[in-house]
Amino acid sequence: MEIGLVELSRMQFALTAMYHFLFVPLTLGLSILVAIMETVYVMTNRPIWRQMTKFWGTLFGINFVLGVATGITMEFQFGMNWSYYSHYVGDIFGAPLAIEGLMAFFLEATFVGLFFFGWDKLSKVQHMVVAWLVAIGSNFSALWILIANGWMQNPVGAEFNPDTMRMEMTSFFDVLFNEVAQAKFVHTVSAGYVTASVFVLGVSALYLLQNRHKDLARRSIAVASAFGLAAALSVVVLGDESGYSASHTQKMKLAAIEAMWETHDAPAPFTAIGFPDQEARETHYAVEIPWAMGLIGTRSLTKEIPGINDLVAESEVKIRDGLIAYDALMTIREQRDATPPEVRATFEAHSDNLGYALLLKRYVDDPRNATEEQIKMAADDTVPGVAPLFWAFRIMVALGFSFIAVMAYFFYRASFRQMQFPRWSLYAAVAIIPTPWIAAELGWFVAEFGRQPWTVDGVLPTALSASHLSIADLLITLAGFLIFYSVLFVIEVSLMVKYIRKGPFQDVEETHAWQERHEARLRSETPAPTLAATPAE
């Protein structure tokens, strides 16, 4: 593959987005776990739970700040690197991003400061509410981002306006309740909950192995395994829901993930293992499970799932149809208000496939001049890279199921075996700490690489979306982000390790002492000394 502007822009987006998502899942899950712990503290009034809240809260803070910092890049790089995309779909895509800021991010960012600095300025219940507001804000953030992303996968509620040369919203309701977005949202936040649960479980297991902070570790495992079990089940169920919706919204992605070259008689088999060969369009050494694919994809025994070859043929038909729309659009662009109504009618009849005609722009400036061969090439382009999708998906799914097993095991030991955990299981819990991140990144890879060659499925090709910058611009920023982000990553991990080594800030007696003083102060008539910083005592 020749590395041009578009490839560099994609690399930069992949780098910054995947880096951002190293921090987001932990924020999503740990915010809720911390809020749960603080709620237990408020309800039981037992200092150990306050200590847990503060300890996990500190780790949450170290992680949170990088999630926020790298999110800034995400908010602006659509405009910086994907300016034609921004113009073309900003009318729809910008709205959920702005609402995310209004409704969610403001909430989480305003209260997160109070969470860390407000221990002595708020009553216990107030502080707990603050913790929940941070958690709710974080999770609502994810909702709006996934509504935006879901629209890229399944662009409902919008149509092309020839006067403004862009997509415009026709139904906000459809964008909001996009079935792809809803399934993705629950799948993604659940993945975050699993990540945080595995993290809390692993760190706690480490403490048990080291024979320290055992009260904190045991209780943390109890919370994390219960929460994690529910979340792991939810991830898999909603992942299946995503697969089901892909069977009618993104047929090509589904076929590519399954390396299904030919349409199979219903119900199709599921290829568990195999070696997809994109050139030959077949999968070598395939191990198939009969019926399984048909059941997952269509939830029936009679509906067919189209294979890649048939979908390519379908794309070719759509390209030809899109060319009719493109031709009409050129007339409208020239004649503006003077355009004959029948040309506008022609455009509207074919505009659904306009995006397919734009696929030809990669090969020829004016798609109407495309040769038969170029049309065939553009149709072939609609197949994403099959082998990477096939494998990424399978590793993700295997990890997803293994999280259920891990969480179920620890939940069982915590609930029915007096919190006694064999040493091998503790070692295992420490060892698997990185795996949920791997699963989450692979999940995004499947979602976004599988969407290629489109930025917005069937609407706007990736090759057309990028800004017309120079290669030098891209090389500078790509190198800049790479160096900058690597340094920040090393610093973040080293601080995490430092604070995990250090353990909870104080022991239980000290927290008892704090509690008495705190309550005495709240009862006293004299106002608390005014502090902008927290004396966490």
Added chain:
Amino acid sequence: MILYELIDYDILRVIWWALLGVLLIGFALTDGFDMGVGALLPFVAKTDVERRVAINTVGPVWEGNQVWFILGGGAIFAAWPPLYAVSFSGFYLAMFVVLAAFIVRPVAFKYRSKREGATWRARWDWALFAGGAVPALLFGVAVGNVLLGVPFYLTEDLMPMYPGNFAVKFVGLLRPFALLAGVVSLAMLLMHGAAWLSLKAEGVVAERARAIGIKAGIVAAAGYALAGLWLAVGVDGFTLGEVAANGPSNPLYSDVTRGGSWLSAYADRPWIVIAPVLGFAGIALAVMGLKAGREVSTLLWSKMGILGIISSVGLTMFPFILPSTLDPNSSLTVWDSSSSHQTLFIMLVCAVIFMPLILMYTAWVYKVLWGKVTEAQVTDNADTVY
């Protein structure tokens, strides 16, 4: 949904133009003092404890303040997609520098005091200084460039193009007038940061801040006056021909010519003179307040000055948002670069619901955190504060 026709398209466009201003001003008023404190840090605080006092005055609030920046980006995307597309890619490398500053700053706040060690802390102090001073300067430079016009054009497909070498384009932003605008912006935020420190810090940190803030305020006012003169004599404005105020958002549909003066807006709409008046008066009162050692009122006057200066730019340029020097017809104006009628309406409903809520809970948080940060607090709680 026909509901959105309740408000005419042209009125929605003006409302969103005003809301864009509100967001930019909100950002300057809140995150502005964070940037100011960062830029002042090496000068107002010499010892580690002094630095921690200064940092902890903004410690609990910078995160929320920075959301004004993020929300500004999101709102431009949603309400003015062509502006979002053209400006951020057109100012590409400058935007990268701003992003780098906005990424390193939060991390510096959070991580600086998480380790002992003079080198570690000194490096983060540098990051805080650069993370405050660089964007404060560059935002002004960007505004200066917008007044001068930006070298871009739109193709017939409305693809933004910015011909030229990347280095020339980046250095080309640093034109004298734009640099002057950058100085005004930096000085204004230094004054604002000083006003904040004099309210939230004590002793020597507050004293030094006041001394610098007075000078910064004078520089800001002088630079602002000079920029006004420069606009009157040395900068060509842009003129918009006939345009349908509720027509389609296609910048190429309108007729724009270069020439005339931006300041002719003051002849057409004399009432807008209130903006520069507020700007000058706010700065003057803030400088006097800093001299006299008044705290709360000084911060409010400083806010008024910033509000006046920023809104004067928008009001002077109206209806232009981003004029193009390469092809004036490609210029983005209020009438031809907004979102669709429906999207503007939906976003307005969201803003009307959430903005008051945001202002309410933000005010509550500031109220909870009311009071000065002292050296004793920082040393007593060395493990937990920033």
